[in-house]
Amino acid sequence: MESIMLERIFDVDNPVWRAIDKVGKIFLLNLVWVICSLPVFTMGAATTALMYSSMKLQQNEGYWYKNFFHSFVQNFKQATGIFLLYLVVGILLVADFILGGQQGGAFGMLLQCGAGIIAIPYLLSLLYVFGVQAKFVNPVKATIRYAFFMALHNLKGTLQMVILMVLFIWVNTLTQLANYLTIIYGFGLIGYCMAAYQRKAFEKYIRSAESPAEYGEESSEFVISEEGLDALAREQGKLEGAPGKPVGAADESQRERMKAEK
Secondary structure, three states: OHHHHHHHHHOOOOHHHHHHHHHHHHHHHHHHHHHHHOOOOOHHHHHHHHHHHHHHHHOOOOOHHHHHHHHHHHOHHHHHHHHHHHHHHHHHHHHHHHHHHHHOHHHHHHHHHHHHHHHHHHHHHHHHHHHHHHHEOOOHHHHHHHHHHHHHOOHHHHHHHHHHHHHHHHHHOOOHHHHHHHHHHHHHHHHHHHHHHHHHHHOOOEEEEOOOHHHOOOOOEEEEOHHHHHHHHHHHOOOOOOOOOOOEOOOHHHHHHHHHHO
8 A cells, every 4th residue: 555655656647746847847948048038139039939848848748948949949030030120119119108208298198199009019919929930830920910910819818918927027026036036937937827828829720730650759730720711811801821721830840841832
């Protein structure tokens, strides 16, 4: 009886050990994200890799470090471009708010109102854009557009993500201890939580497919289904690419097939 209990306690499939294992992997993802984000301009690629590897971790697929660096390298160019674009726009919006406050009067109010209107789609799309980049293959323009429409059509999840981010920022303004914990663990944890929300949102537009036999194993490869494409087309009026063709899949096998078709 005692031996059976000991076996259960030290069994790697024990729920407690699985939870500890996942906590440790989130810590390691946080560490790698911080290191890869140190040059600043690489933050977009690092965030994309964090979202991708977090989604894979939630599905218990692959090795966390292989998933992270696979996505980091694969999405580096486009994710960096998206990050720099959002950075520039964000700086301009903040500058407009500051300038509007300094100007005062009708003109200053007009500047701030204009910046506020632009900030809404900016922030909504920012919540999803790196998750979309991690999971789907699209041009930059389409990636940003899909991110915005997914935010609008998943308002419940989007609202929860906004609340989560506000709480995350607010807690970090209270004490330095929160700042240290964020650097040690917080970025990985927030990325993992955001990935959970986005993975659920993506299920409306994607279908799971088994990896082809030549790859030797099953993987959770996601492609946009015809139904998903039609739904997006109805929501935004038009869609780049012909409906029915797989636009998505950040997985390597799908990218290779897409390149072979060109």
